[in-house]
Amino acid sequence: MAGPILVFDSGVGGLSVVAALRERLPQAALAYACDNAMLPYGRREDAWLVRRILAVCDAAVRTSGCVALVVACNTASTLALDALRERLRVPVVGTVPAIKPAAALSRSGHIGLLATSATVSRPYTLRLIETFATDCTVRRIAADPLVREAERRLAGEAHDAAVIEEALAPLWEDPELDTVVLGCTHFPLLRDALAAAAPREVAWVDSSEAIARRTAQVAAGVAPAAGPGASFATAPDAALASALARFGFAAPQLLHLD
Numbered sequence: 001m002a003g004p005i006l007v008f009d010s011g012v013g014g015l016s017v018v019a020a021l022r023e024r025l026p027q028a029a030l031a032y033a034c035d036n037a038m039l040p041y042g043r044r045e046d047a048w049l050v051r052r053i054l055a056v057c058d059a060a061v062r063t064s065g066c067v068a069l070v071v072a073c074n075t076a077s078t079l080a081l082d083a084l085r086e087r088l089r090v091p092v093v094g095t096v097p098a099i100k101p102a103a104a105l106s107r108s109g110h111i112g113l114l115a116t117s118a119t120v121s122r123p124y125t126l127r128l129i130e131t132f133a134t135d136c137t138v139r140r141i142a143a144d145p146l147v148r149e150a151e152r153r154l155a156g157e158a159h160d161a162a163v164i165e166e167a168l169a170p171l172w173e174d175p176e177l178d179t180v181v182l183g184c185t186h187f188p189l190l191r192d193a194l195a196a197a198a199p200r201e202v203a204w205v206d207s208s209e210a211i212a213r214r215t216a217q218v219a220a221g222v223a224p225a226a227g228p229g230a231s232f233a234t235a236p237d238a239a240l241a242s243a244l245a246r247f248g249f250a251a252p253q254l255l256h257l258d
């Protein structure tokens with residue numbers, strides 16, 4: 001039976017790729033799952049995180065009846081993609097920092113990677129830089145507080161401009177830097193605030209278009225259902241429910257983990 005395409009993140013970050021997915025796949029039903037009980041993922045220990053991501057994605061895939069899983073989380077993808085593909089019966093699309101397009105776009109060859117502590121130091125990320133940005137100077141900046149700011153913004157609260165300014169400050173130490181990779185799916189949700197905090201114009205590059213393109217290729221082989229989508233969470237949260245509703249998702253059902 002046809003099911004939806006399931007988008008997974010620790011929190012609301014995956015919503016930053018939903019628009020691109022809907023544009024590429026206007027007929028496909030999307031469902032959304034998040035592990036809001038354990039948010040944020042970015043400072044958690046790897047072995048624990050792999051077990052947790054497998055447990056949550058396994059439960060969400062079974063409960064949603066999805067035909068494909070989009071892991072809309074760099075922190076999860078750079079760690080657990082192989083394990084997820086081994087465990088799950090559906091195709092899995094991952095999200096990794098857009099180093100390659102950023103290196104192609106930058107004129108100066110000086111780029112920044114803004115992501116969680118986990119993502120900026122993962123071997124997967126270092127390999128991406130070695131492979132696709134050999135000729136570039138790449139500043140890797142851990143910006144975990146921005147995850148909370150994006151969550152707050154989607155919960156209807158104002159973001160804290162001082163937190164954003166402080167998180168971005170290390171980028172501007174390189175006067176030639178002209179391109180910034182948003183290597184956490186939460187960060188595009190703050191794009192206007194990030195641009196407002198920047199002392200000069202830079203290009204902000206995220207992965208949502210690439211994820212949508214790859215998901216469309218996968219969807220061609222699995223025929224997703226049409227229609228509106230369910231959502232799933234690991235803890236009750238009224239603010240999350242209204243953020244999901246604004247993105248067209250039904251109120252979250254609580255996931256039961258094995």
Ligand code: DGL
Binds near residue numbers: 042119147
């Ligand atoms: N949105 C997630 C990412 O893309 C992670 C946020 C977090 O839970 O730390 O990395």
